[in-house]
Amino acid sequence: AQTVTQSQPEMSVQEAETVTLSCTYDTSESDYYLFWYKQPPSRQMILVIRQEAYKQQNATENRFSVNFQKAAKSFSLKISDSQLGDAAMYFCAYRSQNYGGSQGNLIFGKGTKLSVKP
C-alpha cells in the first residue's frame, strides 16, 4: 500500500521569504500523480500544484514550484515570495494512475501547518 509522509508538522516563514515543505512517499508503482493541496482556515481544500510521475520537469504554478525526485520518492513544495494568504495547512497527496476507467483515490499525508509572519 502507498503511504505519504510529511515530517514537518509546523513551519514558519517571514513574509516575502521562501519556504520549502517536505514530503516523501512510498509506492511500488511507476505511474502516479502527486499533489499539494492547501487548506486555509476556511477549511476548503484547494489544489496548489500537480506533478505527473512520468514527467521529469518539475511543475510550477506562479510562486509555487516542486522538487520531484522520483528515485528518492521525494516531492517538496517551494513557496517563493510568501504572502500572508499562504498561511494554511498544506497536504501532500498521492494518486495512482490506472487505465481501467476510473482512477484511484488520493492518499494524504498528515499535513504541515504553515505560518507566515508579517
Add this chain to the structure above:
Amino acid sequence: DSGVTQTPKHLITATGQRVTLRCSPRSGDLSVYWYQQSLDQGLQFLIQYYNGEERAKGNILERFSAQQFPDLHSELNLSSLELGDSALYFCASSAQGFGKLFFGSGTQLSVL
C-alpha cells in the same frame, strides 16, 4: 469555487441518529469520492463511485453507506452516530484522465 456542491454545510445531531450528506459533482465529472477529516485520523478516504457504481472502499464503517444516483449526485448516509463520528466530511469529484480531484467545501458534522 471548485464546482462541487455539498449540503448541508453544518449538521448537529445526537448520538444514535442517522444523517444524510449530499454532494453534487462538477458538471461532467463521473467520479465522486468521500473523505472524512478529523483531528486524530487526518484525511481518510471512505468510498469512491464512478458513474453510479462503487469503485473503491477505504476506511468506511459498516454504519456508513453511500450511493451515486443517475444524475451523478451522491449521498453519504451515516447511521447509529457516535461521538467519534464528529468530523468534516468532504466530497470530491474528478474527470477521467486528468488526475485532479476537486473538493467541495465540506459538511461539518457534530454529534452531541
